[in-house]
Amino acid sequence: MSVIERPMFNPYSFAEEERDNIRHISVQLGFLIDFENDFSAGAALMHEIRRQMKRNNLYDRKAQNLVASNWKSVVARDGAVILYKIQDIINNINASLIDVPGFCSFVDQEKKNLAAKAFRLAFPDANIIRQAVTHTPDITKNTEKFSEHTISGDYDNGNILLRKVKHIIIQPNVSGDVFTCSYREKSYSYIINLEVSKKLNVIIKDFIIAFNSASIRKIC
Numbered sequence: 001m002s003v004i005e006r007p008m009f010n011p012y013s014f015a016e017e018e019r020d021n022i023r024h025i026s027v028q029l030g031f032l033i034d035f036e037n038d039f040s041a042g043a044a045l046m047h048e049i050r051r052q053m054k055r056n057n058l059y060d061r062k063a064q065n066l067v068a069s070n071w072k073s074v075v076a077r078d079g080a081v082i083l084y085k086i087q088d089i090i091n092n093i094n095a096s097l098i099d100v101p102g103f104c105s106f107v108d109q110e111k112k113n114l115a116a117k118a119f120r121l122a123f124p125d126a127n128i129i130r131q132a133v134t135h136t137p138d139i140t141k142n143t144e145k146f147s148e149h150t151i152s153g154d155y156d157n158g159n160i161l162l163r164k165v166k167h168i169i170i171q172p173n174v175s176g177d178v179f180t181c182s183y184r185e186k187s188y189s190y191i192i193n194l195e196v197s198k199k200l201n202v203i204i205k206d207f208i209i210a211f212n213s214a215s216i217r218k219i220c
Contacts, residue, residue, distance in 0.1 A: 004033050004205045007215035009103075018100040025096050025103075029208060032089050036204040039082045042075045043197035046177060049075070069174070076179035077133050077172060079192045083123050084130035086200075090116050090207065106214035115207035122199055125188045132181040132188065133172055 009026050011019035053068050094116065097104045172181040177193040 002201065002205060004036065004201070004208055006030050006033055007208065007211045009211075009214055014100070014102045018103055021096050021100045022103050025093055025100070025211075028089050028093050028096070029211065032086060032093075032204055033208065035082050035086050035089070036200060039079055039086075039192075039200055040197045042079045042082070043192050043194050046072060046075045046079075046192050047194050050177070072174045073172070076174045076192050080126075080129045080133045080179060080190065083126040083190070086204070087119065087123070087126045090119060103214055106211075108210040108213065112207055112210035115203050115210065118203045118206070119200075122196075122203065123190060125190065128183050129179070129181060129188050129190055132183040 006029060007026075009022055011022045014022060049068055049071050094112075097107065172179065174180075177191055178189050179192060180187060180189040182188070
């Protein structure tokens with residue numbers, strides 16, 4: 001994976017009424033890079049946990065396997081929240097650009113939009129999975145809420161296959177590198193591994209590069 005360089009903007013190169021929003025966009029782009037780095041670190045940690053489990057044959061040691069599985073769960077839950085944050089930041093940046101037409105004229109709109117679309121296609125359920133992860137107590141606080149989030153029928157997350165289940169709730173869990181949960185009568189999954197992390201790195205890098213022409217190195 002390549003290091004993503006944050007573009008530096010000179011707000012004073014643009015109209016006064018745009019400067020605060022430009023500063024805000026700059027901060028948001030920095031957060032975008034930080035969160036991509038966090039996801040990359042999580043994917044690397046997930047890879048290492050799985051490697052250690054296999055090397056030490058922890059799959060056959062119940063107590064140690066439980067601890068390692070919990071580590072994986074922590075990484076995957078954090079990854080789910082990070083993906084939502086990235087999605088939210090991309091949306092916020094796009095909304096902010098409406099108020100900075102001068103600055104926006106320097107942004108490669110096609111490249112930015114293609115990167116945003118690539119993220120949506122790669123992680124289509126980022127918001128829903130985050131909801132399931134962060135609102136587990138609300139989902140299960142009573143029988144009415146519980147029933148809203150149960151699933152019925154066949155269930156297959158790529159590692160576990162269940163046939164003709166009835167009204168079960170999929171608690172957030174990790175099988176291999178697949179994180180799965182249920183929310184509003186459907187099951188949702190995402191993968192956290194090195195390959196997915198590389199894909200995210202490319203997407204975020206492309207999104208950031210779209211702003212390079214607005215950087216101080218280009219216009220000053």
